Amino acid sequence: QKEVEQNSGPLSVPEGAIASLNCTYSDRVSQSFFWYRQYSGKSPELIMSIYSNGDKEDGRFTAQLNKASQYVSLLIRDSQPSDSATYLCAVNNFGNEKLTFGTGTRLTIIP
Amino acid sequence: GAVVSQHPSRVICKSGTSVKIECRSLDFQATTMFWYRQFPKKSLMLMATSNEGSKATYEQGVEKDKFLINHASLTLSTLTVTSAHPEDSSFYICSATPASGPYNEQFFGPGTRLTVL
Numbered sequence: 001q002k003e004v005e006q007n008s009g010p011l012s013v014p015e016g017a018i019a020s021l022n023c024t025y026s027d028r029v030s031q032s033f034f035w036y037r038q039y040s041g042k043s044p045e046l047i048m049s050i051y052s053n054g055d056k057e058d059g060r061f062t063a064q065l066n067k068a069s070q071y072v073s074l075l076i077r078d079s080q081p082s083d084s085a086t087y088l089c090a091v092n093n094f095g096n097e098k099l100t101f102g103t104g105t106r107l108t109i110i111p
Numbered sequence: 112g113a114v115v116s117q118h119p120s121r122v123i124c125k126s127g128t129s130v131k132i133e134c135r136s137l138d139f140q141a142t143t144m145f146w147y148r149q150f151p152k153k154s155l156m157l158m159a160t161s162n163e164g165s166k167a168t169y170e171q172g173v174e175k176d177k178f179l180i181n182h183a184s185l186t187l188s189t190l191t192v193t194s195a196h197p198e199d200s201s202f203y204i205c206s207a208t209p210a211s212g213p214y215n216e217q218f219f220g221p222g223t224r225l226t227v228l
Contacts, residue, residue, distance in 0.1 A: 032214040043204045043222040044155070046113075051214060088155070092215045097143050097208065099217055103154050 003027060004091050006102035015111050019076040023089030023102055026070070032092035033065055033072045034099065037085045044088055048074060079109045114138050115207050117220035124195055125228055132190045132223045134205030140185035141207035145217060146178070148201045155204070161188050185210065195227045 004025050013019040021035075032051050036044035050056045050063040050072065062075040072091075076083055089102040114137040124130050134144060146158045159180050161167040167180035177199075179191040188207075192199055202224050206217040 032216065034216060036219075041202075043202075043219040046216060046218060049214065049216050090217075097160060097215055098145070098157065099215070101155055 003100045004089055004102040006087075006089050006105045008103055009106040010108055011105055012108045012110055013079050015079055015081060015109050017079055019079045019083065019107055019109070021074040021076075021087050021089075021105050021107065022071060023073065024071045025089075025091045025100075027091070027093050027100075028067075028070065029094045030067075030070075030091045031094050033063070034090040034092075035061075035063060035072075035074045036088040036090060036101075037083075038088060038104070039085045076107075081109045081111055083107060084109045113209065113218040115205065115218050115220040117205055117223050119223060120221060121224045121226075123226045123228065126196050127194055130192045130195055130225060132192075132203055132205075132225075134188045134190070134207070134220050136186045136207045136209075136218075139207075140210045141188075142185070142210040143208045144182060144188040145206045145208075146180060146188075146190050147204045147206065149204060149222075150201055158190075192225065195225070197227045200225055200227045 035048040037047050038044045048063040050065045056063045060077045064073045086104040086106045088104045090099040116135045118133045147155045158173045159167045159169045161180045161182040163182045169175045182188040204222040206219045
């Protein structure tokens with residue numbers, strides 16, 4: 001079983017709609033959760049981090065964490081063509097400096 | 112804040128030569144820096160973890176004699192690809208974790224695209 005799982009997509013969403021990206025993780029002691037956006041040919045960019053259960057909002061982005069169910073999600077409201085990218089979920093476990101990445105979900109916003 | 116730079120952004124070299132890539136945290140001190148490589152349309156692959164003043168920890172399957180890592184200060188780490196061959200051609204990306212942050216978030220540099228002829 002993979003430690004961090006994401007649907008590889010591609011996920012196609014019309015412009016202006018809400019894009020919903022999901023991620024599940026297997027290690028219950030995971031404590032920090034991150035969403036990175038990676039455009040083709042570029043390096044990952046940190047867009048959201050979340051550490052406590054519940055929702056965290058930043059502009060058009062909302063991260064949701066449910067530790068009991070071991071999932072973290074990212075909602076993108078009012079999707080724009082510039083949001084088209086691969087979104088990587090990453091998890092950090094207690095006592096470990098490294099991040100465990102999912103394989104990423106490719107998102108395409110259709111104008 | 113939390114800016115990481117890499118130099119060079121792109122390098123083309125002949126087979127058998129060595130290439131050095133620099134990674135700098137510009138506005139924070141980094142306790143830990145990481146080196147990744149990524150092949151086209153593939154996932155990030157962690158190569159090694161480096162801490163200032165100590166030897167790097169390499170992931171299984173990564174040749175430490177081929178990929179030399181030096182973490183000279185809290186803002187600078189270098190990766191040297193020794194005796195590069197065409198199969199070493201890849202996108203190399205570093206990341207850094209701020210010393211002041213409690214949650215081990217990583218900020219990535221823009222990457223270095225290495226082509227070995």
